[in-house]
Amino acid sequence: MKTSKSIMLRLLLVLVAAVAFLAFACNDDEDDGDGGPEPTAGDETPVAGGDLSDIPEDTTGVTDTEIKLGTHMPLTGIAGIYGNAIVPGMQAYIDFINDTEGGVNGRKITLLVEDDAFNPSQTNSVVRKLVEQDGVFAILSGLGTAPHSAVFEYLIENKIPDLFTATGATKFTEPVTRTAFGYNPNYIEEGQALGGYIAETYPDGKLGLLIQNDDFGRDGAAGVETGLEGSNVEIISTETYEAEQTDMTSQVQRLQNAGATVVAAYALPRQAGSLVAVARQQLEWDVPIIVSGVVADQLTIALMNNGVPGTSVGVVTAAYLKPLETLNDEGIEKHKEILAQYAPDATPSNITVYGQSVAELAVEVLKRAGQDLNRRSVIEAGESVRDFTCSVCLGAINLSATDHRPIQVFQLAEVRTVDGKEAFVPFGELISYESTED
Amino acid sequence: MPAVLRTRTIGWALLVLVLIFFPYFHTWWGFSWFLQHLESTTGINLTVFEMTSLAVWVVILTGLNLLTGYSGQISLGHGALVAVGAYIAAILLDRTATPVAVAVLAGGVGAGAVGFAIGFPSLRLTGPYLAIATLALIVSMPQLLKHDDLIDIARFTGGASGIDLPTAHAPGSVEGLMDDRQWLYYSTMLPAVIMTVLAWNITRSRIGRAFIALRDSEIGAQQMGVNIAFYKTLAFGLSALYAGVGGGLFVYTQDFASPESFSTFQSITFLVSIVIGGLASILGSVLAAAFFTFQTGVIAQLADYLPAVDRLRWAIYGATLIVVMILLPAGAAGLVQRLGRLRPSELLAVWQAGLRSPISALRAHPIFERLSGGRGDDGRGGGTGTGA
Amino acid sequence: MEEFLQQVVTGISIGSIYAIVALAIVLIYRSTAVVNFAQGEMAMFTTFISWSFLLRMDFWPALILTSLVAFALGGALEMIVMRPVEKASHLNSVVVTLGLLAIFNSVALWRYGPLPRPFEKPEVFTGSPLDVGTITISRLNIGILAIAFIIMVALFLLFNYTKLGLAMRATAQNPTASRLVGINTSRMLALGWALSATVGAIAGMLTAANQSLSIDMMLAILLFAFAGAVLGGLDSPGGAIVGGLAVGVIQALAGTYISSQVDIIAAFFVIVAVLMVRPTGLFGRRVMRRV
DSSP: OHHHHHHHHHHHHHHHHHHHHHHHHHHHTTTGGGGSSSOOTTSOOSOOBOOGGGSOOOOTTBOSSEEEEEEEEOOSSTTHHHHHHHHHHHHHHHHHHHHHHOSBTTBEEEEEEEEOTTOHHHHHHHHHIIIIISOOSEEEOOBOHHHHHHHHHHHHHTTOOEEEEBOOOGGGTSSOBTTEEEOSOOHHHHHHHHHHHHHHHOTTOEEEEEEESSHHHHHHHHHHHHHHTTSSOEEEEEEEEOTTOOOOHHHHHHHHHTTOSEEEEEOOHHHHHHHHHIIIIISOOOOOEEEOGGGOSHHHHHHHHTTSTTTTTTOEEEESBOOTTOTTOHHHHHHHHHHHHHOTTSOOOHHHHHHHHHHHHHHHHHHHHOSSOOHHHHHHHHHTOOSBOOTTBSSOBOOOSSOOOOOOEEEEEEEEEETTEEEEEEEEEEEEOOOSOO | OHHHHHHHHHHHHHHHHHHHHHHHHTTSHHHHHHHHHHHHHHOOOOOHHHHHHHHHHHHHHHHHIIIIIISOOOOSOHHHHHHHHHHHHHHHHHHSOOOHHHHHHHHHHHHHHHHHHHHHHHHHOOHHHHHHHHHHHHHHHHHHHHOOSSSOTHHHHOGGGOEEOOOOOOOGGGTTTOOHHHHHHHHHHHHHHHHHHHHHHHHTSHHHHHHHHHHHOHHHHHHTTOOHHHHHHHHHHHHHHHHHHHHHHHHHHHSEEOGGGSOHHHHHHHHHHHHHHOTTOHHHHHHHHHHHHHHHHHHHHHHHHOTHHHHHHHHHHHHHHHHHHHHOTTHHHHHHHHHHTSOHHHHHHHHHHHHHHHHHHHHHSHHHHHHTTOOSOOSOOOSSOOOO | OHHHHHHHHHHHHHHHHHHHHHHHHHHHHHHHSOOOTTHHHHHHHHHHHHHHHHTTSOHHHHHHHHHHHHHHHHHHHIIIIIHHHHTSOHHHHHHHHHHHHHHHHHHHHHHHOSOOBOOOOOGGGOSSOEEETTEEEOHHHHHHHHHHHHHHHHHHHHHHHSHHHHHHHHHHHOHHHHHHTTOOHHHHHHHHHHHHHHHHHHHHHHHHHHSOBOTTHHHHHHHHHHHHHHHHOTTOHHHHHHHHHHHHHHHHHHHHHTOTTSHHHHHHHHHHHHHHHSTTOSSOOOOOOOO
16 A cells, blocks of 8 residues: 555656646747857857946935945855955945045945855855845945856846956956946956067067966966967967966976976966975076966965065066055055054955955945936946046056946066065056057 | 644645745735844845755755765765756757756756766775765866866866856746746746655655665665665666756756856765755755755854854854764754654653753763773763764 | 976875875774864864964974874864764764864864965975986975875884784774773774874975965865875775875876876876776775674
8 A cells, every 4th residue: 555655646746747847848938049059158248238228227225325335255265365355455445435525425335245155156145135135236346257157147137236346257348238347457458468578578488378277267378378469479388277286386397398488377376376486496497487466465475485585586467456565655555544444453465455446446436426326327427437546556447338347557567575575566667458449 | 643643734735835825925015024034133045036046955955865864875076966967957058949947857867877877886885985986076077167178078068167047037928927036936946846755755665765774784785685786876876866957957046057166065065964954854855955055144144243153154064063973863854853743742851851862972972981980991882873 | 208207206296295194094094994084174273283383493393292282182083073973884974074174174264364374394395406317306395205104114113013003903903802802992093093183283284384374275185185095095004105196196197198187087087997996995905894
């Protein structure tokens, strides 16, 4: 009896499942029209351009006294280094503005920070919460290519301003989506700047690349290649690594064996550090090393030195913000003051500088939107930014309806000994990728 | 007897009703007030989307429980099978006009096939050796998915960028009846419920009994005539099928799949969840999914009061794991089942006994025996309920 | 040919850390039949403790002090946490060690933060690398290899030529009989964990000296060390060394000759392949169990 009952149950289940299956399968065809043969995997997002009038003049998250912004950052996990430094930088500046200027146009800014641990499904979860339950006005500085990819379309569809995402990935700004703005320089453009420098300084060089096996590394490599166009420099070897591999000995040796005379790396702090330490200390190889601006901070220098001061001297990068060690600089000094007062637990670093720079741009845009602040006016305001140089920026920011990428100006920087300590020191001219048309 | 039965049936009926009408609850003002308060006090974000995600995790964790809880084979790389299902479904949805249901099923079948394939090597490997083999899978997944050197796999999988799907929309035929979010809920919850009931059914059948026999004593089971090879492989295949369907549903609800979505850490979290929820129990799998879905929110809430909690979150889970393994091997589900069988008058007695039980369990701990003068104990746990 | 040798040497250098951690894993497995998933995190944790010692003293004294702390920690863990689950099913002990992994990782994160810190190298290992022909190997890597070898020899001597080692082996093989002849089995079990924690601590300090000290430094290493231990056979210390080194070499060679994108896959592929042919690893013994 028991067996026949369970067989009955199973049959019933199968029947229900089959019916449901057919129902779903037949119904879906109607809306899956765009599931057609054109693949979107790896391509830019399918939503492009758009009219300003498509954006409703929504004032969710804005009251007479408050503007609510939200962000998703990795506060735990391996990428927690970034979240835990950027957030204090942003928050401190926002508190500063709230305190000294009473906010923007009489409204104080509230920043709601949610941790997504660099896990895309968690990003999905927290961003929906921010938008639907916390009712934020806009998302500011969402960090991470993969995490933000998970919510990018959701934000576009719901016409939520997606301001100044903290990533250099191209997919968020090209093609331009009206409601989304990037922030970090495009890794491709940064790569171009570095490539250009290599072509100029080592005209007959043989370039070895060390890249992280993801968009960051590959975009950077693509940029370097573009920057090398028309020169005699050839890329003779590309070594990749996975984020959890921290010992680059093998990769560096392979680059040396391949005959590299210049090395460029799109790597994160520990790998960049390992690269320099292994090359200089273990292999006693004084090959010129150029790294991505992503690691232009004190931590990486310490890792590069690996206990032996001076190891990192000569490493070149492309910077777009003033390094913390810049002497006698008003913006940097002010940054340290602001941090000391509003985020005393945070240690000033190039990353907190980054956080403040984003906050400054956000405040500028909110100011420009004026009293009549809504989701459309903030986009208009964003696109109207011209020649805005934040207090810690190296170059000016220009935005327009076709240019949603704020940082497009670099300056090369080199590790030099300053006051007995090594630091990245900018040199040379400002390199701009700003398009001249508006 | 009939009284208990009636309460049972009412309970189930209530549950079914809640599940069916849940997406419409928020239209009732009372419920959104409740929701807001729930969220601001406990951090549990009981929205339609979260419940939809819960359904996905239920499917995945039920599969893992079938493998590890019922048949006792440790898998540290379950996420790899989820990834297989997810990517198969994602590629189909992205590049062809396959309907979602078919894509999800394809994901399940594909992962199931992989699971069967893994099942064979598992026949020769035991315990830690099996664990390492499954770990090998999940650790290698990211490199595999991003590869474009020898074979251009990345072309299909989108490499490091992953696959971006357009947001799922409700079909025209239900317009007016439900919005996109509600449709997503129903189209995910229904398969999840079906698969859960199926799993429940399996565990009560001959297959389930074979699994348990396998877990408790492989040699003994063999002596009793259980075809070890078949059931071991079946366990892998079945759990992989569930993982694959879960993966497909994952991609359907998240509209996105990337190598970062399936980390080693996530696979270990799966294992942690089913232990806390309750091994070898369907209720346990559901509780595990609840844990998995809501733990971040709850901890974030706690962290508002005690900032250290955020960083110590995993210490808390780790400690919970250890406590569960030593004192409460049947997990939260075991606790619920024990309490559920009692009438209110008995509850008090059980509560008191429950308070005493960890203390007596502690007393039975070898170290106390030692301290209180016992000599030369044999390293055995001595009656602290170590069987699962 | 030169590149091949160079990469083999590099692989051995990388693998030497895996080998030491694999030794620690095997130590516990041999004495308690439990795989300690928390091995890496315990090592990391004790290395952070050594960091505080290093502020006040040199590397070698700090190493000795940290080893003592680790010894005590390992023994305590076995007695308090592992004892109740050791004789239960595999799953129980796996889960408990995973719980320990989580606890150590989390507490370290809370106490020390997520940023990597540069770690002091022992004096004797600094300086220019050694050149043998065109092959270079850093002094630190040679040092690590040497230490791995020393530990292996020490353990070998302990297990095969001392009464204590004999007692430990007996406890692992037949606890009841061992008790009957008067061996304090519980002490032997605790000793197994204590020794393993010590070896782990040494591995941790060497890893930090090689790269930098951070919360997640041992996660990847544990994976490969575990793989190496399994490859060599979980109850064979010699196998642990061979396995650990092999994993390093496979990674280096696969990255060089196939593609740097497959080095991790290749290592695990080889391991699974070996396990197919020899289910208890290269040097592991086949287990006969009485039913």
